[in-house]
Amino acid sequence: MIAANPIVELKSITKRFPGVVANDSISLKLHKGEIHALLGENGAGKSTLMNILFGLYQPDEGSIEIDGKPVNIDNPNKAIEYGIGMVHQHFKLVQPFTVTENIILGMEPKKGLSLDQKTAANKIKELSEQYGLKVDPNAKIQNISVGMQQRVEILKTLYRGAQILIFDEPTAVLTPQEITELMEIMRRLVAEGKSIILITHKLKEIMHISDTVTIIRRGKVIDTVKTSESNPNLLAEKMVGRNVTFKVDKQPAAPGETVLSLNDIRLMRKDGVSVLNGLNFDIKAGEILGVAGVDGNGQTELIEVITGLRKADQGSIKIHGKEIAGSTPRAFAESGIAHIPEDRHKHGLVLDFSMSENLVLETYYKEPFSKRGFLNFDTIKKQAQRLIEEFDIRTPGIGTLARSLSGGNQQKAIIAREIDKNPDVLIAAQPTRGLDVGAIEFVQKQLIAQRDQGKAVLLISFELDEIMNVADRIIVIYEGKIVGEVLPEHTNDQELGLMMAGSLAVGGHGHE
Template structure:
């Protein structure tokens, strides 16, 4: 094979699902030692295309060449044989197993009939050091951070001899620090002769790390360009088919009365560690309070405490003066709280229910959806149609199962349902995680529209840009406490980053 031959070439790949052409005659070349980004909106067909390359789906038309030879990749095992590995967006790890056990699963080195753990562990350590992954081979998956779990997925592919690595939205679940570390790891992989296809819709990352970008829109290739010869706004326009504003347009907030009042909230984990440690904050009608913090400082526990998913040990939560501490999720929802959960699969949707059933998950027992103890499907379908249209949720039909929608459309569906409840308080946890620029713009506009209608909005996000852009006030959370409050126009990433890392509160900032 000469140097000009691509290491992987996809030729005119077409894949259809009922009611949709996911990939429409897509061609793409990956060269050795290159990071090739695949950019597109949610549901544009990026993951489908890579699932074909990894043998999880079969195309109806088109061919795949590896090293200049046509191959049939009819299973992931075949892909692995050809040196192709995939790091999935939702990790496929066994929680109680150790790092090493997960990495060798299915291709275990044996001594006789027994697993040769020592050899396996040594190989994991070697790979970890060679690529600067710094993973402890003997740690249990359930005890390590999300960023570390992702590194385990990377080593899993390397252990199986992958030279071509597919990363599917790898930064969707990482903190800013972990994202930088991952970028360094990718550069190191390429320096060691690997080639990478990176599925993402984060323009900043593409500009920072990729050599080439292929833009897909609604299943078709729009363009392939050298990263050095393009700009973020050019890419955004090609991706969504219109110009996208990266600045959030909003009038100054006009805060009214206190809607949410949290006083000295404390909660301990199962092993007695304080996850909420005397946390206090207030959110007023007509404002967005953004919570900034590094993952794991009590954000999830705060959301769970406010929505009834976690018992608190001390302190009080009140909504418009009414005490809602430790009420059930249903009672809290009825009191006027809507919740866009951080994990849309776990807490946002029932993936095997239809879209129309998902739209009434919290209201199905109320009129008009319930008639004398029976579900009134006519009213439910009517509601679903209305919301899907209003919020531009792209789904083949209202009967489609939630799991077959793209992440962005799943998220829009949840937002539609939560906003439609007309809450006094909207809690938005990581509302744009894993979404493309077009969908992010839409979600942020919805949050601001809620604020402008006099709702109180509590925004929890790891995206600093989002916190700075969307919030009217920013509260910084560190080790289960609010350690300071700043106004977005009077701070910057550096200062927020320092506060998030626990350095002292800036002068003049009040507590809660």
């Protein structure tokens, strides 16, 4: 039962960064035993607001009350003292340490002068059982799944006595089954009297789990509604300020000849672990091939191998029948491969370069952008201007640094640059990760437009909805091998989820 008085109240919180008001007089009430979702586009100010509540940022104006009393949370330790815990989107765990070592970091229990890990491990075990977390206190972080690591983050907050839990985009890296389990854990937490703020832009989850939703758009609260009195279309409209279609409009594919073909690709990591284990597949012109799988099953290595960033230990990569395995990344790009990378900051943009520089990163050395080794800045500027207009990249100007754009606009810039190269193969790795419904719709339309122009598109995504919606054919990768091939119209989340967990093989490829 949700209590009458709020346990946390944010009053008119305002936070400014140079050139942007991230939070514009935002008020929010969280009640005990409630799951309150914070919904908004990328760059709407959700994470900023929660970072203020967790003491990572200080508000420029406004106040925070806990149990009706004003508090000053000027660092995360203070937040923890007030019973606030945060489960971050990017886990803050030390890989070689055990679960117990990670959880007690910074507040190690002592017995005399020595560390009392046994008591800690017992307490962790109790908490784990109480909330159905099923975590082994002695496992090393590097040996457990991403879903399990997230449970360790949850345990870390509970161990520190959190009554109020903030979850920041918690399902971004989970399988459908893990998402269902996480929802169960959240229900258990609130049943035991905890209160949860959930930051997300996934409407399905909001409808499924939350009691209340506050929608933020461009730093302002648009509305706070009871979930039971709303629906996904209404929420999406409030979130982006216009009607949004969830179903991707596309004609059936008309695949042509094979453009890219991979045969028996194998790759070992430096530590001797085999990450790609005899991978085979083809992509034809005019089709989108979706690769489904849980993070960490060889997707990153596969992308690196087919963009030339890493050399496979063995196997063949052919584009239009011509062998390119072992060539340089530039040779891969020049053979007709374009790449929307999964980490836009690390591999997609040079954050301290301007937009105009970023938009010619891969073509600057060719005419008309340079002549006899000299850059032609006029042409580069015109190119940037054209792409910014064509792809609706929201930026103050072509001279703006890439780092000051929102995630969605950074992604649009990468897509503009890659599509403009007119490639034969477009590799889209997590192209909508962290984007809101409006930007997702834009990106998916671009991929389908490329397919309709006869390009071969490889879509690698952890978002099952996206794979089911956008791909014409789906292969499932598990432990560096293709374990199944299905058509979206002949499968469902459940079947894909089982294949992604390695417990079912379907279609043309079986286990050897």
